[in-house]
Amino acid sequence: MSTLRPNQLVIKAGALPPSLMVRHFKPDEWEEFIERSALQCEVNGRKYHQVKRFGGPGDAGRDVEARLTGALTVDQWDLFQAKHYKAPLTPGEFFPELAKFxxxxxxxxxxxxxxxxxxxxxxxxxxxxxxxxxPAKLKQRFLTDWAAGKTGMKNLVSGLTSEVRAVIDAFDFARIEECLLRDLLAWHAIDHVTHCRIFHIEAERGDDPTMPVLPTEDELIYVEELVAVYSEQGSAARTVEEVMRTAYADHFTDCRMEFYCAEGLKRFSRDLFEHDEFAKLLDMVLKGVRTAVSSPRHSVGLDRLDAAVSRASSLTLTDSALHGRLRGGDIAGTCHHLVNEKKLRWIK
Structure with a gap:
């Protein structure tokens, strides 16, 4: 049995993967990226109280300040230092910033x-x-190089006063950590919409689920409504098995296929979108077809079903986040989903 192609997020043609794209950011774009990442980061299960980007001249050595509480107090904030270079960061690029700190x-x-x-x-x-x-080696190397004017700190030697040295001696260098790119990207991806927009990522719809030979319990309501529609037309069939031996078999199967097309859209929405976009689409369709179904011109259920599908197929649904991934059968299938959720009925 062939494997169904899954719903997945893919990078648009011609775009670079996020881990490579960030290398082409401008310094201010890199700082903004870190700020957005920090906004989604949790510390002990809670997001930061406030995240603010400084960057540029006058930042006092703190590109991004992330507070755990409202006030800026000892041990209640994190400093994110953004360094954007074309190669992995070296001590000579980092030490001058640490001295400024x-x-x-x-x-x-x-x-x-x-x-x-x-x-x-x-x-x-x-x-x-x-x-x-x-940390111990970092502190020793940093102090030694600063005093000697090495590692990019030639013009900073005079700043290493006894007061500054005392602050360095008292500081626990274990607080200095490397924030890996993969962690920054993972935090940034929590804001799904922004992450996909910036990194040119789009949702790719996989294969729709295979329609089983016999309806499942999840289809019970709309299937019973279809059987009632056929009964109203003169069919003596009262079960699915009986319907499949009548002239209504093809129509019944086609309706089920439409249901499963929409079921594929529902799973696509569930798998790749932050909010329930399928439910929003159903609401749009319901508002659009309600008067067609309730029209007094229709005296039988089959006419109401046809009117609903016809009206639904003519709706402009560009406001839906799923619009660009609609397939044939999806919109007709939403009508059966609405019946299955007891929001529409064919038989009065």
């Missing part, structure tokens, strides 16, 4: 953060990674 910490610009996150599109290179993984 300690200068502002000593000046009282802000209190010590709970975490200092280093964010770079290609993460930290081997040298910086190993230093961050060993």
């Amino acid at each position: 300690f200068l502002h910490l000593a000046a009282g610009t802000y209190p010590p953060p709970r975490r200092y996150f280093v964010c770079s599109p290609q993460n930290a290179g081997p040298d910086l990674h190993d230093l961050i993984a060993s």
Whole structure:
């Protein structure tokens, strides 16, 4: 038996994967990306109270400030340092920013953060990674290089005063962590709509479910309504098996096929959309077909069914998030789903 092609999110033709696309961001776009990611991040099961991007001149060494509480207090905020380079981050690129951080910490610009996150599109290179993984070595190397004016800090030597050194000595370098790109992307993806828009990701509809030979319990209501429609037309059939031996067999099967087309759309909505877009579509269709079904011109159920399907097929449904992925049979199938949910009836 062949495997059904699944519903999935795919990158549009010609677009780069997110992990590569971020490498082409401008520095301010990288900061905005980190800000949006931090907005979705949870700390101990709770999102940050406030996330604000500074960036640029005057940021005091904090590109993004994420507060755990309303006030900016000791250990109740996280600092996200955004460094955007064409290669993995090196100590020479990071240390000057860290020096700026300690200068502002000593000046009282802000209190010590709970975490200092280093964010770079290609993460930290081997040298910086190993230093961050060993806080004691990081502190020693940083202090030694600053005092000697090495690793990009040649013009910062005079800033290493006794007061600043005391702040560095008191600071726990284990608070400095590398924030991996994969984690930033995972947080960013929580805001599904924004993530897909920025990274050119679209929902691809897979194969619709295969219609079983006999109706399932999930089809019971609309199937019974169809049997009643045929009975009203003079059919003596009272069960599905009996209907399948009458002139109504093809119509019955076609209606079921339409139901399963719409069922595929329903699962597509469930699998890939944040909100229940299928329910919204059903509501649009219901509002559009209600007067056609209730028209006094229709005296029998088959006429109401045909009127509903005809009206539904003529509706403009571009406001639906599913509009671009509709297939033949979907809209007719929504009418049967509405019956199955007891929102429409063919027999009065």
